[in-house]
Amino acid sequence: MYKIYKLNLSQPTAFAAEELKKYLRMMMPECGDIEIAYDPKATDGFRLGLLEEFGLPNEAPDANLDDIVHIDTDEKGGILAGSNQRSVVFAVYRFLKENGCRFLFPGNDGEFIPRKKIEPVKYHKMADHRFRVHTTEGDPSLDQVLKYIDYQTKNEMNAYALYQIEHYHVRYYEHRFNEVNRQPEPISHELIEQWEALCQTELAKRGIPFYAGGHGWTAKTIGIDPKYRWEYRRGEMQLTDEQRERCAMLGGVRGLKPKAHDMTYTNFCLSKPELRSRFADVVVEYAESNPHVSEISVTFADTSHNHCECPECQKTTPSDFYVMCLNEIDEKLTKKGLKTRIQPAAYVDCMFAPKTERLKNPNRFTLLYCPIGRNYNVSIDLNSQLPPLKEYIRNAWERPTRTEEYYAHVKQWMEQNPDVPVMCYEYHYWLHQYRDPGMMAIARRIFEDNRSLKIMNMDGCLEDGSNRSFFPNGFVDWIYGASLLDADLQFEDAVEDYFSHIYGKDWKKARDYLEKMSAAFDHAYMCGQRSVDPERGDFYNPEHVKSLEMVREIAAEGREFIKTHLAMPTRPQTVSWRLLMRHTEWCERFAEVMIEKCQGHDLYAMELFNKFAEDFGKYDYETENYLDFGMAMSSLMNVVKVHPKK
């Protein structure tokens, strides 16, 4: 009955055809076999190809970077086209979504595929944001990353970042915070390199570009292999004198960053031209041997206040040295005919814009804006007042806490380099999501932050955080992709669509439960912004006990209606209601911890927290595809642990 024609022989178009076949057959099991054929001149059936292959106009300023989806189909077939190969894959998923399919969270259980006849679809859209990206972070297994890659493509996310994935994979297999229930099962560097290659092929199959890089370049410049990060940290490996000389001087001493002894936190002596050249060479060598990497993130060391204090370095800001390095990288890449894009990051010390240096070739770069210490309770809007910028004081500047202040810094970068596209490098899915157990507050923050991207003149976003942000459901992840694709999306419409698919007709009860949880915990309190006595800690606020005590009641009420929804008509619903049941327990137990914490009973709170981790960790096998236990516990531990007084 149906036929699918590929108008080109690319792998992503072949993949798109396979996906279309699969879901058409699932929607109409009685429709018979669906043949897939290559025919550039096909005039009937579903035709998959690039816009130009159909003689359609292409309004994309850059067809490689901008995704246009064009659908013009009737009940029997029609055009499914895109501005590039991955957009053809997106066109298939969009066609399916217009026909009622939903990809709600990773894995087959997260897919709702209605049984119905195909309806005609007319759709044409260029994605409202050029960059719609996620990274590997948190504590994922290989399986979990592979599932996320599949899921994010279905949500029309157009790139994936594999930055220094080793650290993150290792954390999963070590089962941090859960060793009592799951014994560590360490994995080797070599294996992770293989997994990276595996992920790359899964991305390539879908036409999804991948970004590589991160903080490892400085270590390579110093002459040490980033894969031995933990061996150096543990003191099992030592720097040679030659390597030590290349390191930044801090407190009069050169070497790995004091205390941490971590190469990832160690900068090199930026004023040495030969080291800057080496830094550039290291990047260019990587780009040369990895032409399939579309964009490389080139950053200095992680963490702040770690820049060289030698007299030569003191003469120039780190950002000026940074731009010198970046320009050198660009020149070398150009000489070799490599088109790989470079992603510099306005991050920590380099948040401060350079004084004199400018990026010479804007087409080479995408600037990453990384507001890591921002306030996650405020978004930039048209009324935001930007504060005056503070001066850069080497290794003694104060980290901004206001969102506006971060933006003010990057604005200076943007003014200096007006033709360089800018992408926000965000952290919602890192520690911050776990500070809102009801997740409705952070979902709205993500939505509003994405809205502010256009105000800030940014071309999209890359999320640094867990690939398992699906507890108790995946709305926080879903709203991210959906609002990047469509800047006009209405939050309430999105909630209704998502929640009605994962909870069925009683979705409002589930929403109500989650909103109450968000209110009871109070995201601002959980972010340490409501302390009544900062001397006693960021979370000291005995008044908050009443609100936290409400959690038990909300959970009990929740359980009452959840238990009548444990076997639902669709798999996403059955899974989602059951996760909600576990969620009641999660919230109750964590509220118990915070009730003590907010009264200043820090040690007892810690004891309760440890017990909570041990007990809930027993469910990890059951919940691990949805909840990143290691990342969540790391976030909550940061709340509960006793911090030194400010």
Added chain:
Amino acid sequence: MFQINMVRQNTTVTFAAEELRKYLGMMVPDCGKIEITYDPKAENGFRLGLLEDFNLPCEAKDVEQDDVVHVETTADGGIIAGSNPRSVLFAVYRFLKENGCRFLFPGADGEYIPRKPIDPVTYHKMADHRQRAHATEGAPSLEHVLLYIDYQAKQEMNAYGLLGLHPYHNRFYLHGYNEKNRPPEPVDYSTVEQWLKMCEAELAKRGTQIWEGGHEFIMKAVGIDPADRPLYKKKQKTVPEEVLPRLAMMNGKRGLRKNDPQYTNFCMSQPDLRRRYAEVVVEELEKNEQVDQFMVWLADTNNNHCECEECQKMRPSDFYVMCLNEMDALLTEKGIKTKIQPISYVDTMFAPEKVKFNNPDRFVLQYAPISRDYTKSITPESVIPEAKPYVRNNWEMPQSTEEGYGLFKKWQEMYPGDCMVYEYHHYVHQYRDPGMLTFARRFYEDIYSWKQCGMNGCIEDGSNRSFFPNGFIDHIYGATLWNRDLDYEAELEDYFLHCYGPDWKQVRNYLEKMSVAFDHGYMCGRRSADPDKGEHYDPSRVPALQSVHELAAEIRALVKDHMAMPTRPQTVCWRLLLWHAKWCEGMADIMTQKCQGHTKYALEMLQKFFDEIGAGEFEYERYFDFGLAAISMFAIVNKRPKVEF
């Protein structure tokens, strides 16, 4: 560094190229970009295509069914070819295996991919068996089946049976025998129909033959919707008046057998019903061109055939062949080439006496020895007894392997076409050998014996999760079907070495001792000291069964030093041994009571044990089919006097 050229444009060849790219990248992560292009005239790089694309000879008798793999490669390219698109994919996996890769059990954790430069490979082989298949059975989730489909293609298995899926999937989601730990989450018939299509798409991508059919077409022929089967079973629905005359008459009455439409035959002497049956199948095949072979079966269970006067005149198998011939004629008329797989099973184990196949090329006859003795294989020395006469609704299932084969020989005498075995090793029987090494050898010897019985291959009806504590039984099944002359010991060493590393012999030793302690013959109910007291009554088994605790303690001590191994398959396999030791100890204690005749106490212990070990199911469910294992163990412990299924 590497280039992959597809010399043929085909979905499966494209998939093969993607797989090659993936694993080359993993073997040589610093190899840079690997391009895949379509170039029928390519002369360098890895070239993927059919034998004919390279002007290579093809010895296959039937290129669609017979798999020939040809690999002729250097360190950076060469020919990777097959007799059909699926064989091109097999050629890729064979090339990888020859280069040291191993696909030991489903999922990324089951794959060992060495990091090394590519070695040259020269390999050419036609599979020793034409049919190498598995079916969905047991209690799998959708994900388990999808993982298995991926894994079995890597074992060069060439067909997959998707039949009667709803009960099997529902078994998983109902979490039978483990409701205390996992509340039931039923799935409906409609959802499972969608999953069938998803599985078909995954199979088609790999060029794996899709086999469907089963018992439910009988229901459709009489006018019962198979989706309503659970309602009939629960007596929530009654058979409509107009359907009753179509059902088999037993003891003078027409109606459902045991309230189950799947166990109910139709009145086969009615020509219009035979016609309807043929039409139902043909309509299905007309709509489903993706199905390569179709299993046309009568109702499940035995002694359930119509006793009306007209039906009494011929054996069920004669009427069966009449139906099959009618189907063939209709299919031929419509130009449909789908092969039909009739089955010699329960009542149709008894060959027809009067009716012959009109077009044997249409069929692949299945031999389904469901009640056979799993402690014996057919050998050249086997004495095959004469087939007993068929006594309608009053015959006994053959208990010996030889007797079952004796019945099938009668079919072979009248049918000159292709035959294959429909086997049940992976069904309840595997769980009767917790050490699984006795049973692994049974697989090997059975497969070896089939050629001499005139069988061209096999489909396994059983769990897709037969990987506990490792997947050797599944591996030896696929490997021996591919190469009948393989060396069992060498295969075992290779598999165990990759699963356990240098200390593999200690694990083998442990598993062999477990096999001996439980004694497969005893566990199959063939060593009773007093059949009147039950098939598993044998108090002398107590010391052997109690020795399991010592074995478990020994392995636990050994596992402690092997919890973190250099490869993921090894880490997973050693850890599974801990669960295995627990399982064996539980089973041994239960059987200790059972063998002394304390059935009630044994049953209580079994229920308690399942509640306890079921708490860990999330952890090991990919490897161990808890639902099917439970069915198997309950059947032993709660055994009624006669075999029932």
